[in-house]
Amino acid sequence: MNTAYVYLQLYKLFDDVTPLNIDCGMLCGGACCKGDDGGMYLFPGEKKVYDLLTPSWIKISPSDFRYSFAGKRKTVYFATCRGICDRYQRPLACRIFPLTPYLTKSGRLKVITDPRAKSLCPLAKAMKKDDYSRRFLKNVQRCFGLLMKNAEFAEFMKYYSRYLDDYLKFFKEEA
Ligand code: SF4
Ligand code: SF4
Known part of the structure; x- marks a missing residue:
């Protein structure tokens, strides 16, 4: 599967659709884009986007996070930036923040507030899922509903x- 192409298509769901209908960065001074607070995991196959585009503003390295698929150990890649990026090339994790997909133990896919966002994002601290832009929430659900059709992605989840x-x-x- 050409995963770069798949992610580039999914990115479009979030080119103009953001958590709120206003720029939420005004609430917090863009706390999630300071370039000084870790970074974000790329989803399986997403690294191929950056192998293809080779932007200079992102650094991608293998993380210690591994998963198994089809008898092989797989590496999850970690991306960091300096707080500046090309909005149209930013990773999926940035586009859906502060939400994230979550698979319950019974195998149901949910979209939840990312617990890792609680310490820095005012939306994650204060809002319920229904408070987000309806289009944003719908696009996050749609994006991961599509990705879950891929067996490796489902295993990673x-x-x-x-x-x-x-x-x-x-x-x-609780999730
Ligand atoms: S930290 Fe939260 S409120 Fe601030 S810009 Fe990021 S998503 Fe928006
Ligand atoms: S890649 Fe862009 S959207 Fe993501 S944290 Fe960096 S500056 Fe923010």
């Missing part, structure tokens, strides 16, 4: 969701 469970436990929240 099991590992990713158990990783999120540690953060949910820390914040004493």
